[in-house]
Amino acid sequence: MKDLNIQELERRFQEKIDNDIKIEPRDWMPEEYRQTLIRQISQHAHSEIVGMLPEGNWITRAPNLRRKAVLLAKVQDEAGHGLYLYSAVETLGADREQTIDDLHTGKAKYSSIFNYPTTSWADMGAIGWLVDGAAIMNQVPLCRCSYGPYARAMVRVCKEESFHQRQGFEIISLLAQGTPEQKEMAQDALNRFWWPALMMFGPNDAESPNTLQSMKWKIKRLTNDELRQQFVDVTVPQAHMIGLTIPDKDLKFNEETGHYDFGVIDWAEFWEVVKGNGPCNKERVDARRKAKEDGQWVRDAAMAYAEKRKIQKAS
Amino acid sequence: METKEALFEYVLRIGDDSLILGHRVSEWCGHGPILEEDIALTNIALDLIGQATNLLDYAGQLEGKGRDGDALAFLRYDREYKNLLLVEQTNGDFGKTILRQFLFDAYRTLLLTRLSKSTDEQLSAIAVKSLKETKYHLKHSSEWVIRLGDGTEDSHSRIQSSLDALWKYTDEIFFANEVDALLEKEGIIPSMEGIKNEWTFFVSDIFAEAGLVIPTNNWKQEGGRTGRHTEHLGYLLAELQYMQRAYPDMKW
Amino acid sequence: MSNKEWPLWEVFIRSKQGLNHKHVGSLRAADSKMAVENARDVYTRRSEGISIWVVESNNVFASDPSEADSLFEPADSKAYRHPLFYDVPDGISHM
Ligand SMILES: [Fe+2]
Ligand SMILES: [Fe+2]
Ligand SMILES: [Fe+2]
Numbered sequence: 239m240k241d242l243n244i245q246e247l248e249r250r251f252q253e254k255i256d257n258d259i260k261i262e263p264r265d266w267m268p269e270e271y272r273q274t275l276i277r278q279i280s281q282h283a284h285s286e287i288v289g290m291l292p293e294g295n296w297i298t299r300a301p302n303l304r305r306k307a308v309l310l311a312k313v314q315d316e317a318g319h320g321l322y323l324y325s326a327v328e329t330l331g332a333d334r335e336q337t338i339d340d341l342h343t344g345k346a347k348y349s350s351i352f353n354y355p356t357t358s359w360a361d362m363g364a365i366g367w368l369v370d371g372a373a374i375m376n377q378v379p380l381c382r383c384s385y386g387p388y389a390r391a392m393v394r395v396c397k398e399e400s401f402h403q404r405q406g407f408e409i410i411s412l413l414a415q416g417t418p419e420q421k422e423m424a425q426d427a428l429n430r431f432w433w434p435a436l437m438m439f440g441p442n443d444a445e446s447p448n449t450l451q452s453m454k455w456k457i458k459r460l461t462n463d464e465l466r467q468q469f470v471d472v473t474v475p476q477a478h479m480i481g482l483t484i485p486d487k488d489l490k491f492n493e494e495t496g497h498y499d500f501g502v503i504d505w506a507e508f509w510e511v512v513k514g515n516g517p518c519n520k521e522r523v524d525a526r527r528k529a530k531e532d533g534q535w536v537r538d539a540a541m542a543y544a545e546k547r548k549i550q551k552a553s
Numbered sequence: 554m555e556t557k558e559a560l561f562e563y564v565l566r567i568g569d570d571s572l573i574l575g576h577r578v579s580e581w582c583g584h585g586p587i588l589e590e591d592i593a594l595t596n597i598a599l600d601l602i603g604q605a606t607n608l609l610d611y612a613g614q615l616e617g618k619g620r621d622g623d624a625l626a627f628l629r630y631d632r633e634y635k636n637l638l639l640v641e642q643t644n645g646d647f648g649k650t651i652l653r654q655f656l657f658d659a660y661r662t663l664l665l666t667r668l669s670k671s672t673d674e675q676l677s678a679i680a681v682k683s684l685k686e687t688k689y690h691l692k693h694s695s696e697w698v699i700r701l702g703d704g705t706e707d708s709h710s711r712i713q714s715s716l717d718a719l720w721k722y723t724d725e726i727f728f729a730n731e732v733d734a735l736l737e738k739e740g741i742i743p744s745m746e747g748i749k750n751e752w753t754f755f756v757s758d759i760f761a762e763a764g765l766v767i768p769t770n771n772w773k774q775e776g777g778r779t780g781r782h783t784e785h786l787g788y789l790l791a792e793l794q795y796m797q798r799a800y801p802d803m804k805w
Numbered sequence: 806m807s808n809k810e811w812p813l814w815e816v817f818i819r820s821k822q823g824l825n826h827k828h829v830g831s832l833r834a835a836d837s838k839m840a841v842e843n844a845r846d847v848y849t850r851r852s853e854g855i856s857i858w859v860v861e862s863n864n865v866f867a868s869d870p871s872e873a874d875s876l877f878e879p880a881d882s883k884a885y886r887h888p889l890f891y892d893v894p895d896g897i898s899h900m
Contacts, residue, residue, distance in 0.1 A: 262870070265870045314850070315850075321830075321832060325830045325832065394830075398851070537810075538809075541811060544835040547836065
């Protein structure tokens with residue numbers, strides 16, 4: 239049993255995946271599969287955690303008590319999502335704090351959308367509507383991902399996400415139907431977040447060399463361009479309904495394909511932001527690093543206390 | 554003074570405590586010492602904002618001038634806020650936040666336990682609901698006070714200095730004036746004397762377990778209950794009220 | 806600075822009275838008390854539970870998946886452990 243050669247193990251592994259049998263933590267898996275998952279899930283986890291910051295920015299300035307509570311609960315959920323995902327990463331033998339340190343040193347990436355600033359209250363609407371909307375589109379197929387712990391974490395996450403998008407849409411549609419100042423605020427937020435939201439799905443399929451392998455392993459179920467198109471198709475009518483204009487003069491419904499055609503994404507900007515040159519990259523990572531460093535004495539104290547108690551109990 | 558007027562003033566005080574402390578704790582969201590604790594702190598902030606909403610809505614009702622919880626939370630001047638000075642103090646490090654929370658939770662648990670039996674039905678209903686949350690906050694904060702006090706040398710000295718800094722705001726917790734006298738007579742609120750004794754016992758116990766020493770300095774600060782605040786409140790209100798002040802009379 | 810991380814705990818939640826505790830994920834905590842409280846805040850924010858168990862992850866011992874054949878397949882051939890293996894004559898009830 240134990241001395242199966244690697245080709246045979248790989249064959250059985252792929253057979254399981256082809257038959258939609260989930261891979262569980264202690265099952266044999268190719269090293270590249272493990273590494274790809276560790277990278278993908280921890281990146282996803284970092285995105286949830288860094289994603290707390292742009293919205294966290296408005297918690298103390300929320301315009302009324304209901305909005306304050308909703309925003310707090312929403313940002314808290316993102317912390318939860320990060321935690322579920324780190325929890326999935328740890329089943330692969332990676333260490334959570336190690337992967338977090340990779341984020342802090344700039345080695346690990348996270349979704350580039352969170353490197354854009356939130357400068358008005360309407361951004362809370364735009365983020366919930368567009369960013370969580372795009373995230374849901376990405377995440378729903380991941381509930382069927384081949385790796386059990388990741389798929390289960392995504393099921394939990396997706397259940398919680400649906401309120402995020404709704405609260406965002408509620409905020410922005412209220413503004414879109416509000417006073418001229420509010421309407422302007424809403425349109426401005428859409429203008430700033432539309433293109434970065436489209437970039438959330440990642441480079442075009444032709445520029446995304448790992449997609450093929452990831453699809454074969456079923457840790458990705460739809461391509462970047464497929465997901466992006468889906469997103470445009472559902473979001474454009476929503477914008478029209480609340481009277482906002484999508485900032486894309488090439489946007490047009492294509493009767494033949496039944497999809498919206500849209501303009502060319504500024505990939506130069508995308509890669510610059512990924513590289514660290516976005517408007518808030520430094521602020522975001524610094525804030526996370528500071529939280530960890532400032533918390534060191536707290537974590538040490540709790541550990542020291544727990545150890546003292548253990549010794550006390552034993553004697 | 555009429556009972557209703559006194560009750561308005563009283564509910565405003567405890568509502569403002571929740572509002573201002575909830576605001577402070579919410580500042581931690583996204584910056585906690587570890588993810589799990591970030592989530593725990595946000596839960597506490599959410600509970601406090603919820604309590605503030607219930608209490609300030611009720612205060613608005615008692616006032617009868619058409620102001621709701623939001624109007625009271627966002628559109629008063631600093632002198633009209635009646636929260637304790639303790640709760641408006643800045644977060645400082647995690648130890649200071651926890652200690653501030655602990656001093657408050659211990660008082661608030663004792664208060665809500667008694668308010669649950671208030672002759673004022675609505676106040677008693679709010680107290681019953683809030684008490685469940687607050688008991689949990691107290692469990693959380695007192696465990697952390699002990700951990701930090703009896704953790705490392707560093708954590709011990711940090712939380713001891715927070716205790717030294719915050720102790721002067723604890724006397725005000727038991728502030729009482731004619732408002733309290735009137736409401737107490739009608740069985741709407743409990744006597745502060747009983748609460749003070751129990752509070753002192755309770756916190757001394759926890760501090761003893763944590764190895765912390767209560768400062769002997771007896772010169773105390775007060776003023777919050779009558780609207781005289783520390784410098785910190787102004788900045789807090791500038792953020793809290795920003796949207797309502799910059800864009801008056803709009804729906805959000 | 807000890808730089809020693811908080812241990813990992815596995816979390817089990819009973820979603821309602823009458824059901825088993827079910828594994829929901831893991832988290833970090835310095836001690837068991839904290840682990841239960843963190844589990845409450847992380848995994849029951851939407852009333853998903855009424856009871857929590859936490860077990861330090863390094864106290865969980867698992868079967869080896871590469872031995873799954875010899876551990877679990879032998880049971881497959883013992884259909885006589887299942888009630889449907891047996892014919893019950895028509896007219897017999899309550900069995
Ligand atoms: Fe999320
Ligand atoms: Fe997400
Ligand atoms: Fe979300």
